[in-house]
Amino acid sequence: MSEKEKKSVIINNVELEAVAVAPAGYPGSGLPEIAFVGRSNVGKSSLINTMINRKALARTSQTPGKTRTINFYNVESDMYFVDLPGYGYAKAPKSESQKWGQMIEKYLLNRPTLCAIILLIDIRHEPSKHDVQMYEWLKHYGYDIIIAATKQDKLAKNKVKPSVSVIAKGLGLKADDVLIPFSSETKEGRDALWEVVKAKANRLRGIEGE
DSSP: OOHHHHHSOOOOOEEEEEEESSGGGSOOSOOOEEEEEEBTTSSHHHHHHHHTTOSSSSOOOSSTTOOOSEEEEEETTTEEEEEOOOBOOTTSOHHHHHHHHHHHHHHHHSOTTEEEEEEEEETTSOOOHHHHHHHHHHHHTTOOEEEEEEOGGGSOHHHHHHHHHHHHHHHTOOTTOEEEEOOTTTOTTHHHHHHHHHHHHHHHHTOOOO
């Protein structure tokens, strides 16, 4: 086993603990929560499955807009991964898009156990107007933001760095933001993302340097 494999995070116990559309359905355990947000079909469910070493716990689909609830995945009874509905799905009725937006906003503004937000951006494209709006909204409310640039495996290696620069410029990333190229196919970026996630969760618990 290589040194990289030894350091890789091993996940044994994960379950979908709650599916909610309002605060009454959120878990009440007080565990740290890591929220995942991004436009429809950006690879959110695939990223979550890769992070927790599962093939299909988080439901994936070729149809954008499939996630219409807030899904709480209990990871090792240590933290929750929170899968939020995707935004920017053009074919969704306006009324439904507004409902999803209100659901997301209510969660993000009123959840004291939320310790970090993973904003997913497709590495192959410039950030969309919805991506920029979400980033600016999150920064306005003072959230720690981690950018996961998904679908890295779709690019040639020499295209990754320029594409990362395009995303950073398009969003107007600040010095304290984190951007990690990620591939659900090759697991590139998984360990780096886990390091950041664990640090954010530990900070909420008042644990430093772990």
